[in-house]
Amino acid sequence: xxxxxQGNSVSSPIADVIHSPGKVRFREPQIEMAxxxxxxxxxxxxxxxxAPLLFGSSSEPLGDSAYLDFNGTKIAITTDSFVVxxxxxxxxxxxxxxxxxxxxxxxxxxxxxxxxxxxxxxEAGLPTPVLESEVRAMGNAARxxxxxxxxxxxxxxxxxxxxxxxxxxTGIGRPLPGLKIDPRSVRPGDKVxxxxxxxxxxxxxxxxxxELDLEADLRSDTRSVFPLVEALTKAAAPGVRWMRDPTRGGxxxxxxELARDCGHGIVLTEEVIPVHDAVRGACELLGLDPLHIxxxxxxxxVVSPEYADAxxxxxxxxxxxxxxxxxxxVCEQPAGAVLVTTRYGGxxxxxxxxxxxLPRIC
Amino acid sequence: MKFVDEFRExxxxxxxxxxxxxxxxPNRHYRIMEVCGGHTHAIYRFGLKDLLPSNIExxxxxxxxxxxxPMGRIDDGLAIxxxxxxxxxxxxxxxxxxxxxxxxxxxxxxxxxxxxxYSPSDALKLAQLNPDKHVMFFAIGFETTAPSxxxxxxxxxxxxTHNFSVFCNHVTIIPAIRAILDSPDMRLDAFIGPGHxxxxxxxxxxxxxxxxxxxxxxxxxxEPLDILQSIVMVLxxxxxxxxxxxxxxxxVVPWEGNGAALRAMAEVFExxxxxxxxxxxxxxxSALRIRDSYAxxxxxxxxxxPGVRVTDPKAAQCGEVxxxxxxxxxxxxxxxxxxxxxxxxxLMVSSEGSCAAYFNYEHRKxxxxxxxxxxx
Numbered sequence: 001x002x003x004x005x006q007g008n009s010v011s012s013p014i015a016d017v018i019h020s021p022g023k024v025r026f027r028e029p030q031i032e033m034a035x036x037x038x039x040x041x042x043x044x045x046x047x048x049x050x051a052p053l054l055f056g057s058s059s060e061p062l063g064d065s066a067y068l069d070f071n072g073t074k075i076a077i078t079t080d081s082f083v084v085x086x087x088x089x090x091x092x093x094x095x096x097x098x099x100x101x102x103x104x105x106x107x108x109x110x111x112x113x114x115x116x117x118x119x120x121x122x123e124a125g126l127p128t129p130v131l132e133s134e135v136r137a138m139g140n141a142a143r144x145x146x147x148x149x150x151x152x153x154x155x156x157x158x159x160x161x162x163x164x165x166x167x168x169x170t171g172i173g174r175p176l177p178g179l180k181i182d183p184r185s186v187r188p189g190d191k192v193x194x195x196x197x198x199x200x201x202x203x204x205x206x207x208x209x210x211e212l213d214l215e216a217d218l219r220s221d222t223r224s225v226f227p228l229v230e231a232l233t234k235a236a237a238p239g240v241r242w243m244r245d246p247t248r249g250g251x252x253x254x255x256x257e258l259a260r261d262c263g264h265g266i267v268l269t270e271e272v273i274p275v276h277d278a279v280r281g282a283c284e285l286l287g288l289d290p291l292h293i294x295x296x297x298x299x300x301x302v303v304s305p306e307y308a309d310a311x312x313x314x315x316x317x318x319x320x321x322x323x324x325x326x327x328x329x330v331c332e333q334p335a336g337a338v339l340v341t342t343r344y345g346g347x348x349x350x351x352x353x354x355x356x357x358l359p360r361i362c
Numbered sequence: 363m364k365f366v367d368e369f370r371e372x373x374x375x376x377x378x379x380x381x382x383x384x385x386x387x388p389n390r391h392y393r394i395m396e397v398c399g400g401h402t403h404a405i406y407r408f409g410l411k412d413l414l415p416s417n418i419e420x421x422x423x424x425x426x427x428x429x430x431x432p433m434g435r436i437d438d439g440l441a442i443x444x445x446x447x448x449x450x451x452x453x454x455x456x457x458x459x460x461x462x463x464x465x466x467x468x469x470x471x472x473x474x475x476x477x478x479x480y481s482p483s484d485a486l487k488l489a490q491l492n493p494d495k496h497v498m499f500f501a502i503g504f505e506t507t508a509p510s511x512x513x514x515x516x517x518x519x520x521x522x523t524h525n526f527s528v529f530c531n532h533v534t535i536i537p538a539i540r541a542i543l544d545s546p547d548m549r550l551d552a553f554i555g556p557g558h559x560x561x562x563x564x565x566x567x568x569x570x571x572x573x574x575x576x577x578x579x580x581x582x583x584x585e586p587l588d589i590l591q592s593i594v595m596v597l598x599x600x601x602x603x604x605x606x607x608x609x610x611x612x613x614v615v616p617w618e619g620n621g622a623a624l625r626a627m628a629e630v631f632e633x634x635x636x637x638x639x640x641x642x643x644x645x646x647x648s649a650l651r652i653r654d655s656y657a658x659x660x661x662x663x664x665x666x667x668p669g670v671r672v673t674d675p676k677a678a679q680c681g682e683v684x685x686x687x688x689x690x691x692x693x694x695x696x697x698x699x700x701x702x703x704x705x706x707x708x709l710m711v712s713s714e715g716s717c718a719a720y721f722n723y724e725h726r727k728x729x730x731x732x733x734x735x736x737x738x
Contacts (some may be wrong), residue, residue, distance in 0.1 A: 030468075032471045343372040345376070345379075
C-alpha cells in the first residue's frame with residue numbers, strides 16, 4: 001500500500017480534495033476485491049478513508065514511501081504486504097517479492113534500502129519446508145539487495161483462514177543525494193522513461209494459477225530496481241522529477257496517478273513500450289491491456305528534457321536496463337489523463353485499472 | 363506476433379484509410395453499424411475513428427452478450443445461487459454486471475460461492491471436484507459461446523455428472539439484427555457483420571439483409587486492418603449500388619459455418635418462443651433453451667426460478683444506446699451516475715459494451731492535441 005508522505009503541512013490541491021467533505025469520502029458499504037487491486041477503488045479507499053483518518057494534516061501527494069525528519073536526518077520508510085497465490089511461480093516466490101517490493105518502494109522514492117522488519121502470518125498446516133524455503137528466499141534476496149533484516153514477528157491463524165502464508169515487510173532507507181521527487185514538479189515537455197518490458201509478473205502469476213490452460217515461456221520480473229535507480233540518479237539526478245514502480249494496476253495506473261497529481265497529460269507512444277511477445281499474446285487472447293498488468297521489477301521515471309538522453313543512456317548501460325525506453329512525454333493535454341498513440345495515427349485514453357483484470361470471452 | 367502484427371501494419375492501414383477517404387462521397391453521410399461488441403471495443407481501443415472521415419458514422423450494435431441481458435435474469439441466477447451448497451460459475455464478463463442487489467462479485471464479497479471460469483467445461487470440472495455442491499453455470503453469449511455450452515452439457519450427460527446445471531441465457535444474432543432494421547427510428551446504410559458468431563453460423567444467414575433489405579454486409583475480423591477493410595468493402599458496394607454479403611474474415615470464417623458446432627447446438631438447444639432483450643424488448647425466437655432430453659442439467663427445470671422482471675432505471679437510456687439511436691455520451695447518466703466503477707447498466711461494465719469502450723478510450727480525448735512532438 002502507498003504510504004502518505006508526512007512532513008510540512010502546506011496546503012496542496014490533493015489535500016484540498018481529500019478534506020473537502022463529500023468529494024472523495026469513501027462511501028462504499030463493504031470492501032471488495034477491487035479495493036486491493038491497485039486501481040481506482042484502491043485509490044478511493046486510501047484517499048477517502050485512510051488518509052483523512054490517519055494522516056489528517058498531511059498535504060503531500062501519496063507516494064511509495066514517507067519521509068521522516070529526525071533533527072535534520074531524513075529517513076524514508078515504507079511498508080508492503082504480500083498475499084500472492086501461488087506462493088512459488090516461474091522467476092520467483094512470495095519471499096523474494098516481499099524483500100524486492102519494499103526495496104523498490106524505497107528506491108523509487110529516491111532512497112537506498114538499509115533495513116527491514118518482517119511479519120509472517122502463517123496458516124496452521126503450512127508444511128515447514130515451504131516456510132523454510134520462503135524464509136531462505138527472503139534471506140537471499142535481502143543479501144542481494146544489500147539490506148539487513150533487523151527483526152520480525154510471527155502469527156499463526158487457523159487452517160482455512162489464510163492462503164498458506166502472508167508476509168508483510170517494513171523498510172527504512174537513506175535518501176540518495178541530489179534527488180527531489182515530487183509529482184508537482186513535473187512539467188510539459190518532460191520525458192517518461194520505463195526501465196524494461198512490462199507485464200511479465202502479472203501474466204506469469206495468471207498462468208501459474210493453472211486456471212487458463214495456457215502455457216508460455218515467461219518469468220516474473222521480480223528484482224531490486226535499486227541498481228537502475230542509482231545509475232539513473234548518478235547520470236541525471238537534477239532532472240529526475242518523479243519515479244514509481246508500476247506494480248498492481250500496472251503502468252497505466254501509475255501514470256494516471258501522476259497525471260492527476262501533476263495536472264498535465266501523459267502521452268505515450270505505444271510502439272516503443274517494451275512488451276515481451278508472450279505477454280502480448282496472452283493479453284490479446286484474454287482481452288487485457290499490458291499497461292494494466294502488474295510488474296515487480298520495473299520502474300517509471302519522469303526526467304526533464306535536457307537530462308532525458310543521459311538518463312536513458314545510463315539505464316541502457318546498467319545491467320538489466322538494456323531494454324529501457326523513453327515511452328512518452330508530458331503534455332498540457334489531455335490534462336489529468338493518459339493518452340496512447342498508435343503507429344497508424346489512432347489514439348486512445350488509457351484509464352486506471354477498474355476492479356481486477358477479468359478476461360473476456362468473445 | 364502472427365495473425366496480429368500483419369493486421370496492424372501502419373503502412374497498409376494508412377493506405378486503407380486513404381482508400382476509405384477516396385470512396386466516401388463527401389456529399390453523403392454514411393451510417394454503418396458494427397453489430398458486434400468486439401468490434402466496438404476494437405474501434406475505440408485502436409482509435410480507428412481518428413482515421414475515418416467525419417461523414418462516416420459508426421453505430422454501435424447490440425452484439426454484446428452481457429449488455430443485452432435484462433437485469434431480471436441476473437437476479438434470477440443470483441437468487442438460485444442463494445440456495446444452500448450452490449456454486450455460481452460464470453465468465454469474467456458477468457462478474458461486475460449489476461443485479462438489483464449488486465453484481466455477482468458483490469455477492470461473492472458477501473459470502474456467495476461465485477467462481478470465474480474461462481469455459482463451460484471448467485464449470486463442469488468444478489462440479490466433479492465438488493461432488494457435494496451443485497454447480498450452476500450462468501451461460502451467456504451468442505452463437506460464439508453456445509456450442510461450447512452444448513458440448514459441455516453433452517459431456518455432463520455422458521459422464522453422468524448430476525450436480526451440474528446450466529442457466530441458459532444464450533441468444534441468437536439474426537433476430538436482433540432484424541429487430542434493429544424493423545425499428546422505425548433507425549436508418550442504416552450497411553453492416554459490419556459479426557466475426558466470431560460467423561465462425562459458427564457462417565455467412566449464409568445474413569443473405570436476407572442484402573436481398574430483402576438491400577444493405578451491404580461485410581463479415582469482419584477484429585484487428586484494425588480488418589475493420590478498415592470491411593468499411594472499404596461496404597463503401598464499394600454502396601458506390602456501385604450493390605448489396606451483398608462479403609467475407610472479410612476468411613482466415614477464420616467458413617462461408618457455410620462450422621457443421622460440428624451447429625450439430626452440437628441442435629442436439630442440446632431449441633429456440634425459445636420469445637426472450638426479453640434489454641433495450642429491444644421481447645423478440646420472438648431470439649434465444650435458446652435446453653431441450654427436454656437434457657432437462658436434468660437445465661437450471662430452469664431443476665430449480666424454482668423466481669422469473670424476476672426488472673425495468674431499467676428510468677433515467678438510464680441503455681435501450682437507445684443498444685439500438686444505436688443514441689451515442690453513449692448522449693445518455694443522461696453517462697459519466698455522471700453511470701461509470702465503469704459504478705455501472706447502472708451493463709453497457710458500462712463489459713469491455714464490449716459501447717458505454718465502457720467510449721468511457722475508457724474516448725471520453726476526455728476531446729481536449730487532446732494531435733500534433734504533439736513524440737519521442738522517436
